[in-house]
Amino acid sequence: MTQEFIYNAFVVETEKTGGNPAHIYLDADDLSEDDMKALAEKSEYKDVVFVRKPTIARAHYKLDYYMAGERTLISGHPTIAAFACMHDKLNLEEGAYSIELMNGRVVYVAYKEGKVYLEQEHPVYEEPAMADIMAIMDATGVTLADLIPNHMPMLVSATNKSMVVGVKTMDKLKAISPNFDKLKNISDELEVIGFIFYTPEVVNEGSDFSTRVFAPAVGVDEDSASGTLAGALACYIYDLQESEQDTFAIEQGYLMDPPQPSFVKVYMETESRKFLGPRVGGQAREA
Structure with a gap:
């Protein structure tokens, strides 16, 4: 018999609110x-x-995703939420699982120590045209002087295609005031699902x-937690900025009104020093 629940994914353990809800x-x-x-x-x-x-033998479950009423291939935080829910309601044990997607592809999920991790594809990078960068600056109020030196905006395609943009300070991040109509038009032109703006200045020690x-291209002006875009950011830092870190703690949602604190952990899967792709995870709890 079908059962329904609401869970918030990528929650912060010490916060009573926040995360990103999934039905x-x-x-x-x-x-x-x-x-x-x-x-x-x-x-x-x-x-x-x-x-x-599942309809194929090598998968444990089939997950069908909908975003704003439309079928979509996969989404990070509903996956995190679904496995936490199965743990709570169906006594799902910790371990490795495979899920079948609507196109027959199989992806892997790990549930360990109360966190759910979803694999993402190895990223592909593309430098945006300067005209596109300037259009994004115009749509958000960010200037070229606000950008982190040697961290130019980048298009990152992993599970989905997104744009990564770094700004120098928390004040610059707070000051972003998007024109969402313009951002949606840019999203359509570049075929990206969204934009992640980041700064190394953080709210929480440990992030x-x-x-x-x-x-806005998928109906979300500002998202409280996106595992897909957090994964894109971590790949950009690890791969293109040649970071020695292989695990990243990324906070989101703190600058929303009202705040929706969220926390995404990304670790880099490697084999014989070859980068295979990001694994994006976090905690979820019933709303």
Whole structure:
């Protein structure tokens, strides 16, 4: 019998609020695609995920994702939320699991020490044209002088394509005031799902970066927590800035009004010093 729950993903242990909510349906095998779409459209939450039995032998579960009522291949925080929910409600044990996506692809999830980690693809990088950088500056109020030296904006394609932009200080990050119509147009032109602006100045000791995420192309002006874009940022720092770190703690949502504190952990999967891709994770709890 289908059960439904609301979980917040990427929560901060010490904060009572925050994270990013997802609407979860467990044991959803009896639902048709039309049923799932109708439920997703009716939900007051942007992200809805249906957990079903897989159709291929090497997967443990099939997850069907909807964002703003539309089917999407995969989304990070609903995955984190779904596995935490299965742990709480179905006594899912810690360990490694595989999930089937709507296109038949299989991706891997690890549940360990109360956190869920989702693999992302090895990133591909693309330098944006200067005209596109200037358009983003115009749409957000950021100037070239605000950017971190030698950290020019970059297009990063891992699970999805996004833009990474670094600013020098927390004050510069706070001051960003987007024109969302302009950002959406730029998103459409560049085929990105969103923009992650970051600074090395942080709210919490132990974090590596504080960030703001804007994703008007998918109906989210400012997102409280995005594992996909946090993964893109970590790849950019690890791969292109040649960081010696292989694990990154990324805070999000602190500068929203009201604040929605969120925390994403990203570690780099390597084999014989070859970078395979990011693993993005965090905690989730019932709303």
